[in-house]
Amino acid sequence: MLDWVIRGGTVIDGSGGAPFRADIGIRSGKIAAVGSCGEAAKTLDAAGRYVTPGFLDIHRHGDAAVFRPGFGRAELRQGLTSIVNGNCGLSLAPFGAAHRAELQRYLGAITGDIDPAIPTESMAAYLDALRARPLPLHVGMLVGGGTVRADCCGYAPGDADGALPELHRRLEHALTDGALGVSLGLGYAPECFYTPDGLLRALAPLQGSGVPVCVHMREEGDMVCDALREMLRAARLLRTPVHISHLKAMGPRNWNRRIPEALALLQQARDEGLEVSCDVYPYCAGSTQLLHLLPQDFLAGGTDAVVARLRDPAQRDILRERIAHGRDFDNIAQMVGWDNIRLTTLHRPEFLPLTGKTFAEAARLLGLEPVDCLCHVLAEEACNVTMIDFITCDEDIERILRAPFASVISDSLYPTEGLPHPRVYGTFTRILETFVRERHVLTLPEAVQRMTSLPAQALRLQGKGRIAAGMDADVNVFDLAAVHERATWEQPAQESEGMDAVFVGGAPAILHGAFTGAANGQVL
Structure with a gap:
């Protein structure tokens, strides 16, 4: 029966x-x-x-949230039955004692508060702790290349050639322990310090392995297509699947220009036989560390070094010039403007009234010029600040959604203070309500495919993503007709x-x- x-x-x-x-x-x-x-x-x-x-979200940052009471309600309400954490190179395991404090400070802005009882010393220990808990839905993990590199050699700039044997060993152990693949965060420290060839040397154990590599690319604005070419080259040389995380083109000067080219590059690579794919979240705004506004060289040395740099008047002047005129990094403040960046997670009492304010508003309230405000807030908060930044356009989102190799993801952060992004609560509902029922961007079968079998294929999740015996x-x-996203920018936790x-x-x-x-x- x-x-x-x-x-x-x-x-x-x-x-x-x-x-x-x-x-x-x-x-x-x-x-x-x-x-x-x-x-x-x-x-x-x-x-x-x-x-x-059941829907699959292969790009969340719930590494710490899965251990909190009430986890799973927001996910289940939008039809999620499987999620994958550990994305953007920022997994909560594996790391040991050598750089623990610095790693936890850096990860905290992404994961929210980290319970010290969560084991991080190995992927096996982390996953065993998950298995010991009642889980309302299925949970998988990627091993973050940034976490592994930071555990081996901290946040020092340059390639990690001196630590390659240990880095390789830890990657291999994490995969053996049960990680579904490797995630990279080339827009974040310390992986932003790799040269393209240095990155390939770090990933050498994956050559010909079939292990998926999920990549937050080096650039997502003016140079997004160059960053994509770097990863397509990696796919050719490593001969393993490469999946581009949250594909986008930031800033009005790049809207409707870069994404058609990027999609053509991906299709050409697929036509050549490369196993490459991408995903997208259905919102014009992202959410990440406020640190992401800084040039990558400002991130060297870890949080203490960053704070010292931000408090140095001479370095502030350099930063002011870089943000005003720089095109050599993902210059978000320049590309979208201070009015399109909102502060969402702050901790110090004097900054709490800034929660939800645009950066332009925050600067006025503090009586500071925006770059000085940026430096002041980051330094006083020890860099543990998040933002929501309005960076992309609906037309590009729709282009990516229509691509036959694109999955839907949320890229959800789980702050324990401040305002979450509404995508934590509404991404998959939004696809059904807004992009199927209202805008007719996708048919319902197309939308379901992008939320089920395509992400299952990208991470080789056997048994997931299809209704079949x-x-x-x-x-x-x-x-x-009854599906409805209740989360809003002002009241996201619905x-x-x-x-x-x-x-x-x-x-x-x-x-x-x-x-x-x-x-x-x-x-x-």
């Missing part, structure tokens, strides 16, 4: 193919049948509803609406629109 039958729904199976009517039979955590199903212990009437695979029974049931049922590993985590309390997730 089947455990569950979902009867009478319209199935969108994740392949991109046309919808069809079928029952879905579930037994022992797997989809046992698609079509006509026999008797079951329990049934769910899905008439008038769509039945899809033998696949894992991660299943969503919903009425498209759960989405519209999921009638969300099955995780064959058990309903949401049933008839209500949480069941089931914790049937597994470590991927």
Whole structure:
């Protein structure tokens, strides 16, 4: 006998193919049948509803959040049944004692507060700690190349050639321990200090391995296509899959210009036989460290060195000139302007009233010129500040969404103070509501494919992303007309609406629109 039958729904199976009517039979955590199903212990009437695979978000930063009470509600409400953390080179493991304090300071702006009880010394220890917890959905990890490099040699500039044997050993151990792939954060310290060839030497163990490499590229503004060419060269030489994280072109001078070229480069590489793909989040604003406004050479040496640099009047003058005229780095403040950068996570009492203010507003309130305000806030907060920056345009987002090799991701940060980005709560709902139902950018089968089978393929997640016999029974049931993103810029921490049922590993985590309390997730 089947455990569950979902009867009478319209199935969108994740392949991109046309919808069809079928029952879905579930037994022992797997989809046992698609079509006509026999008797079951329990049934769910899905008439008038769509039945899809559970959605996958392969780019989140919930490395610390998965250990917090209440984790999973925001994800399940938008139909997520699997997530992958450890992105942008910034995984919470593996690292030991040598650079622990500096790593935790650097990661904290991305992950939020880090519980000291979370084991970080190895990927195995971290994943074992996850397995020991009740998980409301499936969770996987990438090993961050930046974390591994910082653990080996701190935040020193230059290539890491002197530490390559140890760096290689730690990468290999993390993969053996269960990491799904390697993530790179070439826009962040310390990986921004690699030369292109130095990066290839650091990744040498991956050559011909088939291990996916997920890349936050070196540049995402004026030089985004040059940065993409660097990674396509890496894909050719390493002969392993390369996945471009949150593809974008920052700043109005790059909108509607760079992304058509980038997509053409990716398609050409695929036509040559390279296993390359990308993903995109469906918002015109990103969210990251305020440090990301600085030139990469200002990041050398770690937080203490950065703070000393920012307090030096001569260095401030250099920074003022670089931001005003520099084109040799992702100069976000110049590309989008201070009015399009909002402060979102601050800690010191005197700065809390700046939360949610644009940088231009914050500078006026503090009576400072913007660059002096930037230096003052970063230095006083020991660099632990986040921002939301309005950087891209809807037309480019739509172009990427239409690409047949592009997945949907959220790139969610999990601050424990201040304002989160609404994408934490609404990304996948937004795709259904805004880009399918309202704007008709994608058909529903196309959208579901980009949230299920394509991300599963990118990270080689076996059993995920399709409605078919033998696949894992991660299943969503919903009425498209009822799906609604409630999160806003002003009030982001609002759960989405519209999921009638969300099955995780064959058990309903949401049933008839209500949480069941089931914790049937597994470590991927």
